[in-house]
Amino acid sequence: MWLALLSNDTQSASHKSVSRYSYGCLSVLFMFLNINLGAEPVYPDSQELWVQQVEDRIKKINSGEFDQFEIHGFKRFSPADKDKLKQWVKVGVNATRDTLGVYPSRLIFHLVPKKSNQPVPWAYTRRDNPQRIYLHVDSRFQLEKFINDWTIYHEISHLAIPYLGGNYAWLAEGFASFMQYQVMENAGVLNGTIDENYQKKIAPHLKWFKSDLPPASIARRLMSQKQYPSAYWGSAYFFVVANNILTSEHQTSLTKLIRQYQLCCNAPHGDVAQLMSDLDILLGEPVFSKLLARFETQAARTIYPSEF
Ligand SMILES: [Zn+2]
Numbered sequence: 001m002w003l004a005l006l007s008n009d010t011q012s013a014s015h016k017s018v019s020r021y022s023y024g025c026l027s028v029l030f031m032f033l034n035i036n037l038g039a040e041p042v043y044p045d046s047q048e049l050w051v052q053q054v055e056d057r058i059k060k061i062n063s064g065e066f067d068q069f070e071i072h073g074f075k076r077f078s079p080a081d082k083d084k085l086k087q088w089v090k091v092g093v094n095a096t097r098d099t100l101g102v103y104p105s106r107l108i109f110h111l112v113p114k115k116s117n118q119p120v121p122w123a124y125t126r127r128d129n130p131q132r133i134y135l136h137v138d139s140r141f142q143l144e145k146f147i148n149d150w151t152i153y154h155e156i157s158h159l160a161i162p163y164l165g166g167n168y169a170w171l172a173e174g175f176a177s178f179m180q181y182q183v184m185e186n187a188g189v190l191n192g193t194i195d196e197n198y199q200k201k202i203a204p205h206l207k208w209f210k211s212d213l214p215p216a217s218i219a220r221r222l223m224s225q226k227q228y229p230s231a232y233w234g235s236a237y238f239f240v241v242a243n244n245i246l247t248s249e250h251q252t253s254l255t256k257l258i259r260q261y262q263l264c265c266n267a268p269h270g271d272v273a274q275l276m277s278d279l280d281i282l283l284g285e286p287v288f289s290k291l292l293a294r295f296e297t298q299a300a301r302t303i304y305p306s307e308f
Contacts, residue, residue: 087143095189096152096160098186099183104266109135115138120151121136122136125159129268135152160179160262161175162271163268164272168272170235174238177232182194206304206306206308209304210301215237215304237304237308239254242287245287246283250285257279261279
């Protein structure tokens with residue numbers, strides 16, 4: 001049934017039909033999973049084929065034109081700045097989709113003028129319905145400065161997984177922080193290697209994790225104390241570990257898994273257990289649930305290296 005559904009899709013399918021398609025796959029996936037839940041974590045060959053079909057579809061979509069996003073707030077900018085900002089958002093959307101796949105809903109941006117010493121001094125996502133990305137921008141900066149700035153890639157990355165609630169804000173920020181560099185590297189706009197970038201960002205915050213407390217408690221405390229760089233980059237280490245497990249033991253990567261996740265399972269709201277479970281099911285093994293359990297219960301000093 002799902003094969004027929006896939007073969008009916010055409011390359012020129014609109015984003016809307018992609019959404020219908022993914023919901024179709026969602027129900028098929030869950031039918032499929034109901035059969036397998038509780039069984040051995042070995043999935044039939046057809047799942048491999050399904051994953052390949054989804055990947056092929058993403059490539060086709062990514063090679064086409066992207067216009068499935070909208071931008072608000074242009075009337076507060078000059079026509080020249082409007083063109084520049086539009087180009088920038090388009091680059092950001094294309095780069096993020098190329099790395100993290102097609103989003104199940106339209107991306108909505110709000111631009112707000114803000115004089116600063118950097119192109120994007122402030123940004124955030126609102127996870128209500130519809131979800132929105134707010135970008136405060138100083139339009140005096142050149143297009144290249146905007147494209148080289150990490151903020152837009154970080155904000156769009158947030159929407160690749162559901163809103164996880166305040167108790168897991170640390171994990172959501174760790175995810176977006178990890179992903180911003182994956183997107184930038186893939187788009188060829190990252191300065192230095194990706195490992196150098198993670199090292200530079202994570203190493204200064206390891207001191208907080210030389211502790212008998214679990215990393216989740218430490219990260220929550222850092223968030224509540226507004227120590228955001230420490231909370232974000234300390235939490236990004238969760239995804240560094242996850243990605244290492246995926247590449248060394250599962251012949252995949254976190255970005256590849258998220259591209260599959262977006263097509264089957266991403267929704268604006270969810271909970272952390274559901275997210276971990278969906279990723280585990282796509283992978284065929286409980287890697288994420290186990291890793292989160294370690295971050296919730298095990299002493300941080302046994303998980304984090306003393307140097308990175
Ligand atoms: Zn963030």
